[in-house]
Amino acid sequence: MSEASPALGAPDTWVAPLARALPALVLGLVITFSQDHSARLGLAGFGVFAVVTAAVLLASGLRADRSVRGLVLLQGVVTAVAGIAALVLPSGGLGYFVPVVSAWAIVTGALEAVNGIRFRRARAAARDWLFTGVLTAMLGLVFLLVPQDYADSYAVADAADGTVSGVVTADILLVGILGAWAIILGVQLAIVAFSLRAPRPVSTKVSA
Template sequence: MVAAWIAQLARGILALALGVTITLTLEHTPVFGLVTFGVFAVLAGLVVLGATLGGAYAGRMRAGFLVQGVATVAAGVVALAVPGGGVAFLAYLVGAWAVVAGLLEGASGILARRLSPLARDWLIAGVLTVALGAVAFVLPPDFVQAFAGDRGVSGTLTSSVILIGVIGVWAILVGVLQTISAITVRSAKSTPVDRADRVAAS
């Protein structure tokens, strides 16, 4: 059986990997966005499904996380199947997924606030994910803005660059949150054992 903190840690690592990949890549094209999001979504969805079906991760929130896992895998498969869909396709796909997944995770956090030590983090991650969906939906797909910075640096800011950048920020925030919460839950579970060992040793 997969421990809840391990599943949460795996989700955090995947999100951080997405965020770091986006941060270290200069070309934020729609193809890049769809492929990276697609790989992340498939893996993250499988982790959620595996932890829900084969572990104690979701608890009584099992139905919500199962739907979330299926929706996430489906979004990833669609992204990978249509890598040339363009920035509007990326925005609508990420937006729809983020709203659905975010609402499901946020609702799970509210309903499980007295049942799971991860409830607060589910709620925060849900709010951040819904916010990502809102940005994806309101961002004009044809936005183009030239800019000139210090020392003669210039470039063009497009909707693709903005959207993928926002996805990267979301991934880092959620990844850090999930990683810290996993470590916290793991530490909380090990503390009573450590105390008992110290008492026995004395």
């Protein structure tokens, strides 16, 4: 497939992973530097990320060859539905946040991992599809494994203010995990983009 046009290219060119890396990194940084790790922030941030990512997946899926197109487009549709669901009800709380993100992560992670396995010997990006898929599916499993009533008290000694204490609740923990996943995903996709963009050396045989 040619990567000259359109702007978002096919999923195994360098443009698509770079376009996916940007919203992931933005989501991770917003969560990292926000003091509010509530489910509302998680739903709003995930919703925007998912809608933008869905646009990238759908555009790149339309440019893909027939063997890859179906699963990429399905991944884009599922991502769009999850993003819209998160944005429609940002006040849904933890009981809404967990199933939206976990269902999306498990389904789309499995779809991407399947493409990675199918084309592991035929496409340069297949190994990265597999890694991204497994990483995303693991996010979904972690969301399901953390109890929604989780609460862990902490106390940290501070020289200036004495002892600082608080409680890490399930929404704080899960939104933090979402942010960490987004940064890891964004960095990995950026590396993929630059590795696919770099020209590959052509081997030449020297006759004796």
